[in-house]
Amino acid sequence: QSALTQPASVSGSPGQSITISCTGTSSDVGGYNYVSWYQQHPGKAPKLMINDVSNRPSGVSNRFSGSKSGNTASLTISGLQAEDEADYYCSSYTGITTPYVFGTGTKVTVL
Amino acid sequence: EVQLVESGGGLVQPGRSLRLSCAASGFTFDDYAMHWVRQAPGKGLEWVSGISWNSRSIGYADSVKGRFTISRDNAKNSLYLQMNSLRAEDTALYYCAKDIGYDMSGGYFDLWGRGSLVTVSS
Numbered sequence: 107q108s109a110l111t112q113p114a115s116v117s118g119s120p121g122q123s124i125t126i127s128c129t130g131t132s133s134d135v136g137g138y139n140y141v142s143w144y145q146q147h148p149g150k151a152p153k154l155m156i157n158d159v160s161n162r163p164s165g166v167s168n169r170f171s172g173s174k175s176g177n178t179a180s181l182t183i184s185g186l187q188a189e190d191e192a193d194y195y196c197s198s199y200t201g202i203t204t205p206y207v208f209g210t211g212t213k214v215t216v217l
Numbered sequence: 218e219v220q221l222v223e224s225g226g227g228l229v230q231p232g233r234s235l236r237l238s239c240a241a242s243g244f245t246f247d248d249y250a251m252h253w254v255r256q257a258p259g260k261g262l263e264w265v266s267g268i269s270w271n272s273r274s275i276g277y278a279d280s281v282k283g284r285f286t287i288s289r290d291n292a293k294n295s296l297y298l299q300m301n302s303l304r305a306e307d308t309a310l311y312y313c314a315k316d317i318g319y320d321m322s323g324g325y326f327d328l329w330g331r332g333s334l335v336t337v338s339s
Binding site: 107109138140142144146151152153154157158163195197199202203204205206207208209210211 | 252254261262263264267274276277278279312317321322324325326327329330331332
């Protein structure tokens with residue numbers, strides 16, 4: 107199972123919006139509505155930000171939103187804040203044998 | 218407190234074995250599938266292995282198949298990863314992660330441990 111493709115880095119100024127893409131295939135992203143997004147600050151464990159393509163868990167800021175079109179999912183961060191600077195990983199369910207695959211990761215920089 | 222705590226990591230020579238443990242607390246452990254996810258230094262996340270609530274469904278990444286064995290003891294609220302024939306490329310921080318489903322098809326992980334570092338080097 108190949109990793110999902112994400113841009114290596116995305117940057118934006120405070121208050122701006124940025125979008126991170128996550129491209130897979132019809133066997134993962136395109137085949138299931140089970141795309142999730144994780145935020146990871148340096149030296150910390152990943153934190154769930156979005157599940158099931160667009161659902162925001164309790165406690166996650168409404169500045170984070172998710173969507174999907176075909177084999178590509180997206181995470182949008184609006185009103186960018188300094189605390190959003192982190193690595194972001196997408197993940198997709200892929201079926202029962204090897205059920206999960208992660209994206210290559212995107213470093214978000216707040217200018 | 219709801220948490221996962223990994224242990225058992227360390228420095229090991231290539232070809233040797235190591236066993237990781239993950240202690241779960243604060244939730245009904247045997248209601249959920251569990252997974253191991255690793256992260257090599259400076260690299261991204263990689264799903265390694267998963268196990269259903271009753272241990273009947275198990276999966277492995279191709280990179281570890283035949284060398285690693287996942288298991289769980291629901292009576293002890295614990296998850297394990299037996300790692301044999303270790304290679305330099307297995308060097309990583311190994312996270313224990315909770316599935317939101319019971320059979321590895323829940324779709325995402327809602328709880329992560331802090332990780333246990335495994336270093337494979339001579």
